[in-house]
Amino acid sequence: MSNGAWHPGLRESYLYDRNVIAEIQRASREGIYDIRGFGAKRRLPHFDDLLFLGASVSRYPLEGYRERCDTDVVLGTRFATKPLELKIPVTIAGMSFGALSAQAKEAFGRGASEVGTATTTGDGGMTEEERTHSTTLVYQVLPSRYGLNPDDLRRADAIEIVVGQGAKPGGGGMLLGHKISDRVAAMRALPKGIDQRSACRHPDWTGPDDLEIKIHELREITDWEKPIFVKIGATRTYYDVQLAVKAGADVIVVDGMQGGTAATQDVFIEHVGIPTLPATRLAVQALQELDMHRKVQLIISGGIRTGADVAKALALGADAVSIGTAALIALGDNSPEYDEEYRKIGSASGFYDDWQAGRDPAGISTQDDKLSARLDPVLGGRRIANYLRVLTLETQTLARACGKSHVHNLEPEDLVALTVEAAAMARVPLAGTDWIPGRHSA
Amino acid sequence: MEVVDLASIPLRELNRRLHERADGPRSWRILNPNGAHAVACGLDTEIDVEIQGHVGYYCAGMNKLATVHVHGNAGTGLAENLMSGTVIVDGSASQSAGASGHGGLLVVHGDASARCGISMKGIDIVVRGSVGHLGAFMAQTGTLVVCGDAGEALGDSIYEARLYVRGEVAGLGADCVEKDLRDDHIAELSDLLARAGVEGVEAREFRRYGSARQLYNFKIDNAAAY
Numbered sequence: 190m191s192n193g194a195w196h197p198g199l200r201e202s203y204l205y206d207r208n209v210i211a212e213i214q215r216a217s218r219e220g221i222y223d224i225r226g227f228g229a230k231r232r233l234p235h236f237d238d239l240l241f242l243g244a245s246v247s248r249y250p251l252e253g254y255r256e257r258c259d260t261d262v263v264l265g266t267r268f269a270t271k272p273l274e275l276k277i278p279v280t281i282a283g284m285s286f287g288a289l290s291a292q293a294k295e296a297f298g299r300g301a302s303e304v305g306t307a308t309t310t311g312d313g314g315m316t317e318e319e320r321t322h323s324t325t326l327v328y329q330v331l332p333s334r335y336g337l338n339p340d341d342l343r344r345a346d347a348i349e350i351v352v353g354q355g356a357k358p359g360g361g362g363m364l365l366g367h368k369i370s371d372r373v374a375a376m377r378a379l380p381k382g383i384d385q386r387s388a389c390r391h392p393d394w395t396g397p398d399d400l401e402i403k404i405h406e407l408r409e410i411t412d413w414e415k416p417i418f419v420k421i422g423a424t425r426t427y428y429d430v431q432l433a434v435k436a437g438a439d440v441i442v443v444d445g446m447q448g449g450t451a452a453t454q455d456v457f458i459e460h461v462g463i464p465t466l467p468a469t470r471l472a473v474q475a476l477q478e479l480d481m482h483r484k485v486q487l488i489i490s491g492g493i494r495t496g497a498d499v500a501k502a503l504a505l506g507a508d509a510v511s512i513g514t515a516a517l518i519a520l521g522d523n524s525p526e527y528d529e530e531y532r533k534i535g536s537a538s539g540f541y542d543d544w545q546a547g548r549d550p551a552g553i554s555t556q557d558d559k560l561s562a563r564l565d566p567v568l569g570g571r572r573i574a575n576y577l578r579v580l581t582l583e584t585q586t587l588a589r590a591c592g593k594s595h596v597h598n599l600e601p602e603d604l605v606a607l608t609v610e611a612a613a614m615a616r617v618p619l620a621g622t623d624w625i626p627g628r629h630s631a
Numbered sequence: 632m633e634v635v636d637l638a639s640i641p642l643r644e645l646n647r648r649l650h651e652r653a654d655g656p657r658s659w660r661i662l663n664p665n666g667a668h669a670v671a672c673g674l675d676t677e678i679d680v681e682i683q684g685h686v687g688y689y690c691a692g693m694n695k696l697a698t699v700h701v702h703g704n705a706g707t708g709l710a711e712n713l714m715s716g717t718v719i720v721d722g723s724a725s726q727s728a729g730a731s732g733h734g735g736l737l738v739v740h741g742d743a744s745a746r747c748g749i750s751m752k753g754i755d756i757v758v759r760g761s762v763g764h765l766g767a768f769m770a771q772t773g774t775l776v777v778c779g780d781a782g783e784a785l786g787d788s789i790y791e792a793r794l795y796v797r798g799e800v801a802g803l804g805a806d807c808v809e810k811d812l813r814d815d816h817i818a819e820l821s822d823l824l825a826r827a828g829v830e831g832v833e834a835r836e837f838r839r840y841g842s843a844r845q846l847y848n849f850k851i852d853n854a855a856a857y
C-alpha cells in the first residue's frame with residue numbers, strides 16, 4: 190500500500206507495521222527464512238550521533254586549502270618487514286568474487302590503486318583481475334579456504350585472517366547455487382549450481398592459542414614479510430581484540446553490525462552483534478590497556494558512508510576504516526539508472542538488497558555474463574576513486590576545523606554526543622554537559 | 632644431504648633456507664624438532680625433507696612439490712592446505728590432518744585424530760590406522776582412505792570426495808551414505824594404497840562412502856538435517 194492510500198482512521202501498528210506483516214505472510218507462504226544482502230536496516234546508534242567541536246577561541250583551526258592535513262597511514266608495523274603504506278586511511282573491505290562480478294572486483298582494484306589505498310579479496314580466492322589492477326591487495330584467509338593457495342599468499346601485500354564479519358558474527362557464508370558459474374565453481378573446487386556453504390569455523394585452529402600458532406605458520410610461509418590482519422565481527426569486542434593482540438596480529442579489523450553481506454539470513458543481520466560505534470570505543474580501550482594502541486593498528490568498518498564517519502572513527506582511535514556497502518553503491522548499486530529493472534524483479538532503486546539472487550541489473554552482485562558486462566571496470570574504478578577522494582577531503586575538512594595537521598590527530602576530546610546512548614557507547618560527553626554515562630567518577 | 636639440528640639452529644633460519652629455490656640442497660635431514668610448530672611449511676620445490684622426531688602444529692603446511700617425511704608423530708593441522716607433493720608420518724597425527732588440502736598425498740601410518748580431511752579439496756589421504764570423529768567434514772573432492780576404523784559423523788556434509796573405510800564406522804554424518812564399491816573404485820584404491828606404501832591390505836576389504844547429494848540445495852523439507 191502506498192502512503193497515498195492512507196486516510197484518517199487507518200492506523201498502522203507500531204508493533205506490526207507493514208514490513209512485519211509482509212514478512213509473516215512471506216514466511217508462511219515460502220517456509221524458509223529471508224536471505225538477503227546489504228547490512229542492518231534498523232536504526233542503530235552510529236557516528237551520526239556524534240558531533241565535532243570545531244576550533245574557536247580555545248582551539249586553533251587550520252586553513253582549508255592552504256595548511257596541510259596529512260592522511261597517510263602505515264599498517265602492520267608490529268612484526269611485518271613490509272608494512273602497508275597507504276595514502277589515505279580508507280580501504281576497500283573484503284568482498285568475494287562469486288558474490289561480486291569480476292568487473293566489480295577489478296573496478297575496486299583500479300579505484301583503490303588510483304588514490305593509493307588497498308583493496309581486499311574475499312571468499313573464493315584471488316582473481317587475476319584484482320591482483321593485476323590492485324597496487325596493494327589484502328588476501329583473506331577464511332574458514333572455507335576456497336581457492337586458498339600459497340602462491341597467492343606470497344603475491345599478496347597483506348594477509349587477513351577472517352574470524353567473522355559484522356553482518357553475521359558466528360555465522361559462515363553462503364553463495365546460492367544460481368551464482369555458481371563455471372569459473373566460480375572451479376575456483377572453489379565444487380560442482381556448479383549447488384549452494385556453497387562457507388564454514389563458520391576455521392578447519393585447523395580453534396581458539397586464541399591455536400590462532401597464535403596459525404599466525405606464526407603464515408608468517409613462516411611468507412618469511413615474515415606480510416602484515417597479518419585479524420578481522421572480527423563486533424560482539425565481545427574488548428576481549429576479542431585483546432586476544433587477537435595476544436595471538437600476534439599486526440592489524441585488527443573490527444566490523445560492526447552495520448557491515449554488509451552478500452547473502453545472510455535477515456534475522457542474523459538484524460539481531461547479532463553490536464553497532465560499530467561502541468565496538469570502536471571498546472577496541473581502542475582494549476588496545477590502550479595493553480599499551481598497543483597505534484602499535485597494533487585498528488581498522489573499523491560497518492556503516493562508513495561519509496568523511497564524517499571516517500573522521501569520527503579516527504577521532505575515537507581507529508587508524509583506518511574500510512568500506513564495503515558504500516563502495517558498492519559508489520560503483521552503481523541501487524542506481525536510479527536501473528530503476529525500471531529493479532521494479533521488474535520486485536524492488537526499486539534505493540531499496541535493492543537481493544545481492545544473493547544474482548540478478549543485479551547494475552552488474553555488480555551477479556555472475557550473469559550479460560548483466561556483469563554492463564559494469565565497465567574502468568568507469569567503475571573512476572567512480573570508486575572519486576568517492577574515496579570525497580571521503581578523504583571531507584575527513585580533512587573536519588580535521589582542519591579541529592586544528593589537526595594529520596587526520597590521526599583527531600581525538601575523543603574533539604567529540605560530543607547527541608544522545609545519552611551514544612555518549613555511553615563512545616564515552617564522550619553528552620553535548621552541552623560534561624556527563625559521560627557509565628564513566629565512574631574518581 | 633643437508634643436516635639441520637633445530638636444537639641449535641632457529642626454526643626461522645631453517646624455513647628461510649628451505650624456501651630458497653635456486654641451487655639449494657635437494658635432500659634435508661632435520662634433527663631435534665622437539666614438537667616445534669610450522670616445521671618445513673610453505674615449501675615450493677621438489678626437495679626431500681626427513682624430520683627425525685615429533686613435530687607440532689602445521690608441519691608441511693601449504694606444501695607444494697616437496698616430499699616431507701616425519702619419523703615421529705605430528706600435531707594439529709599436519710599438511711594443512713597441501714597443494715602437491717607428498718607428506719608421510721610414521722606415527723600418528725593430531726586433529727585436522729590434511730585440512731583443506733588441494734592436492735598431493737598425505738600418508739599417516741598410525742592413527743589420525745578428529746576432523747581428518749576436513750574441507751579437503753582434492754588431496755588424497757591414506758591413514759593406516761583409524762580416524763576420529765568428523766572425518767572428511769565438508770569434504771569437497773579428493774579421497775580419504777582409512778585402513779582401520781572411523782569415528783562418529785564420518786563425511787558430515789560431504790560434497791564430492793570419496794571415502795574408503797576398511798574397519799568399523801561409528802556413524803555417518805549428514806548426507807553421507809554407503810555406496811557400491813565398483814571395479815573402478817577398487818583400481819583407484821589399489822593404486823592409492825600402493826602409492827602410500829601400505830601393504831597387507833586388500834582394496835576389496837574396504838567399503839565406500841560418499842554424498843547422497845540431498846543437501847546440495849536448500850530444501851525446507853530437509854530442515855531437520857541442518
